[in-house]
Amino acid sequence: MVIVGIETSCDETAIGIVENGHRLLSNAVASSLALHGPYGGVIPEIAARAHVETIWHVMAQALEEAQLTPETLDAVAVTQGPGLPGALHIGLAFAKGLALSLDRPLIPVDHLAAHLYAGQMSWPELAPPYIGLVVSGGHTLLCAVHADCRFELLGETRDDAVGEAFDKVARLLGLGYPGGPVIDRLSEEGRADAIPLPRSTARSPFDFSFSGLKTAVAHYVQKLAPGSRLQAPGNGLTPHTSSLTPQETADVAASFQEAAVDILISKTVKACHRAGLTTVVVGGGVASNRRLRARFGEEAAQKKLHVVFPPPELCVDNGAMVAGLAYPLLRQGRVAPLTLASDPNLCLAAS
Ligand code: KG4
Ligand code: ZN
Numbered sequence: 001m002v003i004v005g006i007e008t009s010c011d012e013t014a015i016g017i018v019e020n021g022h023r024l025l026s027n028a029v030a031s032s033l034a035l036h037g038p039y040g041g042v043i044p045e046i047a048a049r050a051h052v053e054t055i056w057h058v059m060a061q062a063l064e065e066a067q068l069t070p071e072t073l074d075a076v077a078v079t080q081g082p083g084l085p086g087a088l089h090i091g092l093a094f095a096k097g098l099a100l101s102l103d104r105p106l107i108p109v110d111h112l113a114a115h116l117y118a119g120q121m122s123w124p125e126l127a128p129p130y131i132g133l134v135v136s137g138g139h140t141l142l143c144a145v146h147a148d149c150r151f152e153l154l155g156e157t158r159d160d161a162v163g164e165a166f167d168k169v170a171r172l173l174g175l176g177y178p179g180g181p182v183i184d185r186l187s188e189e190g191r192a193d194a195i196p197l198p199r200s201t202a203r204s205p206f207d208f209s210f211s212g213l214k215t216a217v218a219h220y221v222q223k224l225a226p227g228s229r230l231q232a233p234g235n236g237l238t239p240h241t242s243s244l245t246p247q248e249t250a251d252v253a254a255s256f257q258e259a260a261v262d263i264l265i266s267k268t269v270k271a272c273h274r275a276g277l278t279t280v281v282v283g284g285g286v287a288s289n290r291r292l293r294a295r296f297g298e299e300a301a302q303k304k305l306h307v308v309f310p311p312p313e314l315c316v317d318n319g320a321m322v323a324g325l326a327y328p329l330l331r332q333g334r335v336a337p338l339t340l341a342s343d344p345n346l347c348l349a350a351s
Helices: 033-039 044-066 085-102 111-122 162-172 179-189 211-224 246-275 290-303 320-331
Strands: 002-007 012-019 023-031 075-081 106-110 130-135 140-146 150-156 279-283 306-308
Touching: 002 044, 002 085, 002 111, 002 320, 012 044, 012 320, 023 044, 023 320, 033 044, 044 085, 075 085, 075 111, 075 320, 085 106, 106 111, 106 320, 111 130, 111 140, 111 150, 111 279, 111 320, 130 246, 140 246, 150 246, 162 179, 162 211, 162 246, 179 246, 179 290, 211 246, 246 279, 246 290, 279 290, 290 306
Parallel strands: 002 075, 075 106, 130 279, 279 306
Antiparallel strands: 002 012, 012 023, 130 140, 140 150
């Protein structure tokens, strides 16, 4: 069963082709990131327009990489949500056109569940139940993943997503957008214990809160360099600059990253204990973070957990994870009519 997966929830126009839920045949991605950089965040209209302009090229690339023609595709999968409304709409319209013209089933996929399925795709011997931790630019959540693609939500962020916190702290430090990869790199030159920062916990045991941590970083930076602000001045689109020294900047980055990683790990370990599960899958853009991977590795050894991270190319938004998850969904008959609407607020629909 060869399935094409279409992903346009944010700034990546991504199309992947996967056989039987595991065998990756192609994974083509075009990103409009460079167009958003100057604004310090993704501009929805620019993202949607870029999807329209590139989606055909990405489809052609995915077919070429897989050495397939459209007629050899057995089903069409698409991200239904969550994501930016205009961006989701382009992918859905394209997927419907493809399904209609090829007379193939259309399979709606939840983007967050797909981030976790990327772990199963990379490690075919891995089987539910396990604890899933999604860490992306728009979401931070813990769930229990059961057999038959049931995703049981245990907790989520009450304010900022962890990727959003990385991006906002990077902006405060004048490091550009997206901030996660820069903070990851820069932290190697900083001291993780340079600045005492709160490990804020939300009231519910498996919910997260990152806005207190972000604000504590902002206050610290303001004291060091009066005039720094978390939000850029004016219309909010001006790139921010910082007057911290390079060593101070690296220390703030490393201390913030350590606090964020501490919060993610402690909640995840608690969820494992509560659910009586010993396997964890971490998915989403922030799962590329090297410190998060290293610290989870140490924790896994100490606590006898099995922690799985997809390879970095399957952590960022991609079409292969959508095509992969669609395979078990299709086997369960979870096919949609062509009247399917996108759902920007979807959260673990496959549960
Ligand atoms: O999953 P993703 O590609 O898109 C969403 O669905 O949101 O995640 C993007 C987020 C951004 O906030 C970006 O800064 C963060 O992932 N990110 C990282 C790293 N690479 C990407 N955060 C920390 N460390 C990284 N290495
Ligand atoms: Zn994502």
